[in-house]
Amino acid sequence: MPKTKKRMTKQRKKILEVLKSTDTHPTADWIYEQVKKDIPNISLGTVYRNLNVLSEMGEIQVLEYGSNYSRYDGNPDDHYHFCCQGCDAVADIDLNVKEKLNEEVEKQTSFRVFTHRTEFYGLCEECQKNHNDLNTD
Numbered sequence: 001m002p003k004t005k006k007r008m009t010k011q012r013k014k015i016l017e018v019l020k021s022t023d024t025h026p027t028a029d030w031i032y033e034q035v036k037k038d039i040p041n042i043s044l045g046t047v048y049r050n051l052n053v054l055s056e057m058g059e060i061q062v063l064e065y066g067s068n069y070s071r072y073d074g075n076p077d078d079h080y081h082f083c084c085q086g087c088d089a090v091a092d093i094d095l096n097v098k099e100k101l102n103e104e105v106e107k108q109t110s111f112r113v114f115t116h117r118t119e120f121y122g123l124c125e126e127c128q129k130n131h132n133d134l135n136t137d
Contacts, residue, residue, distance in 0.1 A: 006057055012050045014038055019060055019074030025081070025090035027069050063090060065119070082120045086127030093120065 008016075018034045019026070026034075032047040051072055054060045061073040065083060071090055073081075080093040102113040123131060 015050050025071040025073050078115055080118050084124040084127055086123045089124050
């Protein structure tokens, strides 16, 4: 998908800086609280609008998992995520299979693949410790 050309405003630059400084895949509310420390008069609506623009520009990823809110990733490159079903944490997973998966889909179908998105779901290490009665059948 082509990236949209827009100028990098002070607000966008700060939002991007906040996102690139964390690997926690935060919500817009968390980003807003961080940006507000440097730009006190910024509104939550402005943060949402600029997150959408940054996504259109190809600077960030919007991660939607069917919940009432989205998570945001400062790494726009193709990569995988693990989503903990216990605490809702989202973590990056570095797998070197992107091209192989794209090629396999193209081999088995008439599709031309440009990119794909895959998420893994389960329990993080901390939640596993808290769920000793885990049934893995």
